[in-house]
Amino acid sequence: MRDERELFESIKHNTLHQSTELLSDEDIGRFFVDDPSIDFKKLLDPNSCLIEGNRGTGKSHLLKYVEYLCDKHFSEYKILAIYISFNESLKINHLKANMENMILLYNGLQ
Numbered sequence: 001m002r003d004e005r006e007l008f009e010s011i012k013h014n015t016l017h018q019s020t021e022l023l024s025d026e027d028i029g030r031f032f033v034d035d036p037s038i039d040f041k042k043l044l045d046p047n048s049c050l051i052e053g054n055r056g057t058g059k060s061h062l063l064k065y066v067e068y069l070c071d072k073h074f075s076e077y078k079i080l081a082i083y084i085s086f087n088e089s090l091k092i093n094h095l096k097a098n099m100e101n102m103i104l105l106y107n108g109l110q
Contacts, residue, residue, distance in 0.1 A: 019060075020060040020061045020064050021060070021064075021085050023064070025068050025071065028061065028064045028065055028067075028068045029065065029068050029072070031061070032061065032062075032065040032068075038062070040066065040069065043062075043063075043066045044066070044070070044077060044079060051063070060085070063083055064083050066081060067081040067082070067083040
């Protein structure tokens with residue numbers, strides 16, 4: 001784990017290139033910059049919420065931070081948040097489609 005000085009030097013010299021998905025939960029919480037304009041309660045609401053922004057603006061980090069908060073305060077929020085990256089979701093959809101095809105094939109054989 002990097003201390004603040006090392007982190008600053010990494011950013012200053014642009015040597016820190018780490019995807020949000022690779023950060024530990026502790027680092028997600030540590031590196032998140034709280035923004036009073038963000039209403040976290042909307043992200044905890046069961047209704048849909050659109051998060052948009054250019055690449056590298058912190059969308060994934062925000063979602064990972066909300067997952068971190070839900071885990072940390074599970075007894076208060078009673079929400080089990082699971083972050084799945086877009087690439088992982090594509091794999092899940094592929095597996096789901098294959099499973100549905102296998103079920104149809106199995107049912108057709110009976």
